Amino acid sequence: xxxxxxxxxxxxxxxxxxxxxxxxxxxxxxxxxxxxxxxxxxxxxxxxxxxxxxxxxxxxxxxxxxxxxxxxxxxxxxxxxxxxxxxxxxxxxxxxxxxxxxxxxxxxxxxxxxxxxxxxxxxxxxxxxxxxxxxxxxxxxxxxxxxxxxxxxxxxxxxxxxxxxxxxxxxxxxxxxxxxxxxxxxxxxxxxxxxxxxxxxxxxxxxxxxxxxxxxxxxxxxxxxxxxxxxxxxxxxxxxx
Amino acid sequence: xxxxxxxxxxxxxxxxxxxxxxxxxxxxxxxxxxxxxxxxxxxxxxxxxxxxxxxxxxxxxxxxxxxxxxxxxxxxxxxxxxxxxxxxxxxxxxxxxxxxxxxxxxxxxxxxxxxxxxxxxxxxxxxxxxxxxxxxxxxxxxxxxxxxx
Numbered sequence: 001x002x003x004x005x006x007x008x009x010x011x012x013x014x015x016x017x018x019x020x021x022x023x024x025x026x027x028x029x030x031x032x033x034x035x036x037x038x039x040x041x042x043x044x045x046x047x048x049x050x051x052x053x054x055x056x057x058x059x060x061x062x063x064x065x066x067x068x069x070x071x072x073x074x075x076x077x078x079x080x081x082x083x084x085x086x087x088x089x090x091x092x093x094x095x096x097x098x099x100x101x102x103x104x105x106x107x108x109x110x111x112x113x114x115x116x117x118x119x120x121x122x123x124x125x126x127x128x129x130x131x132x133x134x135x136x137x138x139x140x141x142x143x144x145x146x147x148x149x150x151x152x153x154x155x156x157x158x159x160x161x162x163x164x165x166x167x168x169x170x171x172x173x174x175x176x177x178x179x180x181x182x183x184x185x186x187x188x189x190x191x192x193x194x195x196x197x198x199x200x201x202x203x204x205x206x207x208x209x210x211x212x213x214x215x216x217x218x219x220x221x222x223x224x225x226x227x228x229x230x231x232x233x234x235x236x237x238x239x240x241x
Numbered sequence: 242x243x244x245x246x247x248x249x250x251x252x253x254x255x256x257x258x259x260x261x262x263x264x265x266x267x268x269x270x271x272x273x274x275x276x277x278x279x280x281x282x283x284x285x286x287x288x289x290x291x292x293x294x295x296x297x298x299x300x301x302x303x304x305x306x307x308x309x310x311x312x313x314x315x316x317x318x319x320x321x322x323x324x325x326x327x328x329x330x331x332x333x334x335x336x337x338x339x340x341x342x343x344x345x346x347x348x349x350x351x352x353x354x355x356x357x358x359x360x361x362x363x364x365x366x367x368x369x370x371x372x373x374x375x376x377x378x379x380x381x382x383x384x385x386x387x388x389x390x
Contacts, residue, residue, distance in 0.1 A: 045325050126321050
């Protein structure tokens with residue numbers, strides 16, 4: 001079905017186009033560009049998230065279901081996906097409530113895979129349900145965004161992603177993702193102090209490369225000891241666990 | 242002059258609760274490369290409205306055998322997309338409709354759905370007027386003013 005080289009991702013994109021799934025990015029011209037896989041069953045939301053990501057200089061592949069996402073990643077069968085070594089996905093952002101496969105189920109499948117378990121997965125939801133957020137973070141989600149998603153939210157994601165890619169050898173990146181799965185304080189994207197997020201946006205340049213642990217509150221880090229994103233801090237200080 | 246009209250009209254739409262700051266967020270995503278982004282998104286939204294409302298109406302028509310799960314999932318979708326485009330009143334009515342659906346309040350659902358229908362059509366007309374004003378400004382060689390709400 002697929003050529004066993006970099007062409008395979010192009011083939012799958014063509015397949016996607018053939019069945020009329022969302023918009024797809026053009027063939028990679030800059031391998032340093034962040035590539036995001038966006039998953040949402042709502043066309044309106046897909047268009048918006050895609051635009052949000054493109055405006056922050058990401059390449060975007062947008063699909064309309066968890067199954068399509070797995071197809072794109074080559075995880076839809078049980079074969080070891082050796083040939084997908086070159087499929088570069090830097091971030092997966094998915095809606096939680098989707099018919100068929102939920103974002104949570106997709107998250108689990110990604111974290112179970114060998115090829116993509118280190119890719120950060122961000123969950124989006126219109127509902128601010130603590131148990132849902134906790135569940136996702138425990139399963140290894142990087143972050144949880146409350147819909148409607150705003151430019152500031154995407155910029156925030158973008159900023160820690162870039163840093164991740166720049167700073168880390170693979171070892172560090174693995175550690176970051178692994179460690180963050182221990183992190184359980186919920187995050188939301190509708191902070192009451194809207195100005196805070198924008199001001200944080202400019203002053204917050206990094207996330208810690210080691211976690212804010214479940215129990216402990218001070219990350220041990222060789223990078224600047226900036227706390228995790230503003231909303232986590234807010235949530236913690238409000239004691240809203 | 243069109244610019245003042247545009248400004249005033251925009252402000253009134255926010256003040257009267259038709260639009261909320263998510264609409265502002267969408268405007269941020271519009272630029273010279275994507276000058277029609279907002280119009281395109283809201284147009285998709287209105288198509289969504291039509292389709293989902295029609296689905297719900299059909300479900301509610303099956304008196305005695307209403308599929309409230311279907312109504313519930315449709316209104317959830319509509320609530321989501323209205324939220325994503327900043328259609329504040331539509332979203333609010335979806336919340337009410339969802340409550341009626343959750344409590345299987347048939348009369349409430351029917352009434353609410355009618356209101357959602359009226360509301361989205363009203364918004365559609367108003368946004369069309371707004372886009373027309375924008376067009377007039379652009380065609381007269383002007384730039385669309387930034388409106389601070």
